[in-house]
Amino acid sequence: MASLALPPESLHERFEQQGYVILKHFLEREAIEAVKGEMGHLVDREAEKLLASGKIRDPLKGEPFETRLARLYESCPGETPRRYRENLHLKGMFGILFHPRLLDVVETFLGPEIRLYPNYTVRPKLPNDPGTQVLWHQDGGYTEGAVEQLRMINIWTPLVPARVENGCMQFIPGTHRMGPVPHVKKTHYLEIAEEHLKPRLNLAVDIEADPGDIVLFHNLLFHYGRPNVSRMVRWSVDWRYQDASQSTLRKARGHLARSRSQPEQVVRDAEHWASLSFQ
Numbered sequence: 083m084a085s086l087a088l089p090p091e092s093l094h095e096r097f098e099q100q101g102y103v104i105l106k107h108f109l110e111r112e113a114i115e116a117v118k119g120e121m122g123h124l125v126d127r128e129a130e131k132l133l134a135s136g137k138i139r140d141p142l143k144g145e146p147f148e149t150r151l152a153r154l155y156e157s158c159p160g161e162t163p164r165r166y167r168e169n170l171h172l173k174g175m176f177g178i179l180f181h182p183r184l185l186d187v188v189e190t191f192l193g194p195e196i197r198l199y200p201n202y203t204v205r206p207k208l209p210n211d212p213g214t215q216v217l218w219h220q221d222g223g224y225t226e227g228a229v230e231q232l233r234m235i236n237i238w239t240p241l242v243p244a245r246v247e248n249g250c251m252q253f254i255p256g257t258h259r260m261g262p263v264p265h266v267k268k269t270h271y272l273e274i275a276e277e278h279l280k281p282r283l284n285l286a287v288d289i290e291a292d293p294g295d296i297v298l299f300h301n302l303l304f305h306y307g308r309p310n311v312s313r314m315v316r317w318s319v320d321w322r323y324q325d326a327s328q329s330t331l332r333k334a335r336g337h338l339a340r341s342r343s344q345p346e347q348v349v350r351d352a353e354h355w356a357s358l359s360f361q
């Protein structure tokens with residue numbers, strides 16, 4: 083595990099310029115394994131459901147984490163889970179969502195009142211599955227209101243190596259400075275309106291990353307997940323922090339991750355997190 087490669091000023095400068103920064107080898111192995119363990123349990127439950135409904139005969143218990151979910155749904159591809167969110171109140175998620183060193187970095191951007199924004203997701207991006215292939219968007223495109231005023235930092239981290247072949251993300255550097263742009267509804271996801279996207283697509287960069295790497299990006303940065311043309315599930319986690327003194331601009335309020343003004347409201351530990359629910 084490495085310490086920060088760049089001092090906070092350079093991180094901020096790069097974030098302001100490009101709209102993202104990557105912290106290599108940031109998370110400890112145990113934190114990642116804890117998330118994978120929880121996801122393994124969720125996949126066990128998927129297998130039990132498929133077994134009970136007669137859609138599979140073998141729950142594939144020995145199949146590796148990287149491929150099991152895809153193999154389980156081979157016979158019913160239209161029914162694959164797209165994401166896990168409401169069911170992430172699990173002890174093993176606490177270590178990354180409330181990671182102290184990550185919150186230290188986030189605090190240098192947002193100040194001491196930090197909310198875990200009510201948009202935290204584990205994505206099993208399945209091979210050749212349009213339902214899990216997120217289209218070009220700004221995160222702010224999914225929120226109504228004055229999104230340009232939201233003081234937020236988005237976080238993305240892979241649970242398996244994310245490469246071009248299995249659908250790593252792409253970013254268009256600098257696009258966060260354009261402010262919010264219109265999005266159009268497509269079958270599964272919103273997409274940035276063509277007149278804003280097309281002239282900039284040639285500037286897109288691949289964000290290949292390994293487990294342990296943390297990608298911080300701006301709420302208005304143009305980004306998408308490439309198609310997964312491998313045989314592997316590209317598992318990843320994305321979540322967001324916000325200045326807790328602001329409104330979320332959503333019905334849900336999220337959870338306090340750090341606070342000097344209301345320390346008693348902060349999520350304390352893994353047991354506390356697991357006792358709470360999505361809100």
Ligand SMILES: O=C(O)CCC(=O)C(=O)O
Pocket residue numbers: 205207216221237238250251305306307308318320321
């Ligand atoms: O993981 C992906 O492919 C897309 C994630 C994403 O769009 C996000 O974190 O906002």
